[in-house]
Amino acid sequence: MIFLTRRATFAAAHYYWNDGWSEEKNREIFGKCANRNGHGHNYTLEVTVAGEPNAVTGFVVDLKWLKDVMEREVLAAFDHRHLNHEVPEFAKTVPTTENIAIAAWRRLEPTINSTGGAKLSRVRVYETPEIFAEYRGEA
Amino acid sequence: MKAYFGRRYMLSASHRLHVDAMSDEENRAAYGKCNNPHGHGHNYTIEVLVGGAVDPETGMVMNLTDLDAVVQTKVVERFDHMNLNHDPMFLNQVPTTENLCKEVFRIVSGELPAGMLEYVRVEETENNFFECYAA
Numbered sequence: 001m002i003f004l005t006r007r008a009t010f011a012a013a014h015y016y017w018n019d020g021w022s023e024e025k026n027r028e029i030f031g032k033c034a035n036r037n038g039h040g041h042n043y044t045l046e047v048t049v050a051g052e053p054n055a056v057t058g059f060v061v062d063l064k065w066l067k068d069v070m071e072r073e074v075l076a077a078f079d080h081r082h083l084n085h086e087v088p089e090f091a092k093t094v095p096t097t098e099n100i101a102i103a104a105w106r107r108l109e110p111t112i113n114s115t116g117g118a119k120l121s122r123v124r125v126y127e128t129p130e131i132f133a134e135y136r137g138e139a
Numbered sequence: 140m141k142a143y144f145g146r147r148y149m150l151s152a153s154h155r156l157h158v159d160a161m162s163d164e165e166n167r168a169a170y171g172k173c174n175n176p177h178g179h180g181h182n183y184t185i186e187v188l189v190g191g192a193v194d195p196e197t198g199m200v201m202n203l204t205d206l207d208a209v210v211q212t213k214v215v216e217r218f219d220h221m222n223l224n225h226d227p228m229f230l231n232q233v234p235t236t237e238n239l240c241k242e243v244f245r246i247v248s249g250e251l252p253a254g255m256l257e258y259v260r261v262e263e264t265e266n267n268f269f270e271c272y273a274a
Binding site for chain 1: 142143148197
């Protein structure tokens with residue numbers, strides 16, 4: 001089994017807020033991330049696909065195809081957007097790095113897994129070079 | 140829904156790879172430049188990955204401030220700008236990055252809920268790193 005990874009970057013704004021909590025509790029749990037005017041990051045999206053190399057092409061998947069899928073399914077929706085206001089997944093869900101990784105997985109999985117061979121294995125999202133989250137499709 | 144949260148921490152420390160049970164010649168053969176008597180240093184990167192259910196209230200596997208409280212206090216403050224050989228942990232074992240990685244895993248896992256620590260990676264330089272997973 002080969003694991004193939006493609007990276008892409010996007011820039012987006014967000015803030016953390018739970019409507020069910022008081023302003024005080026939001027500030028206590030989320031700290032600076034609870035600033036309602038939002039803030040932004042340069043995110044890095046890492047998508048890992050697992051499979052066997054095709055006998056003819058030697059590819060697990062065509063990287064150009066994977067790049068296009070990532071751009072169409074994720075970057076077109078997330079890049080230069082305010083995640084809380086413009087991405088439907090985060091209308092009621094806090095756009096933490098964990099939830100961004102889960103949302104990206106859900107956007108990517110149907111297309112990637114429809115190829116017949118390779119399967120989506122891991123989505124990792126870096127919020128900064130030092131902070132990241134990943135989702136592996138686990139329940 | 141299980142997801143993973145990772146964080147990278149930097150620390151600078153010195154060490155010397157030397158084992159008293161071996162002769163000077165054996166130490167030089169085993170450790171080369173790393174055996175130089177006065178030690179040398181690295182900028183280490185410690186990468187910690189924790190796994191668990193995403194809390195629907197917070198959207199988090201673990202609050203970064205809680206993870207920082209553990210790793211900064213128990214690992215970074217202990218080793219940053221220190222000589223690893225002088226830490227009690229390395230009085231009886233050589234401070235290779237393998238051993239540092241294993242000990243950081245033990246320290247951090249002891250402070251977190253059972254089974255939550257997925258791995259500890261210690262990067263000694265940009266070109267070599269070590270990972271420790273739960274046995």
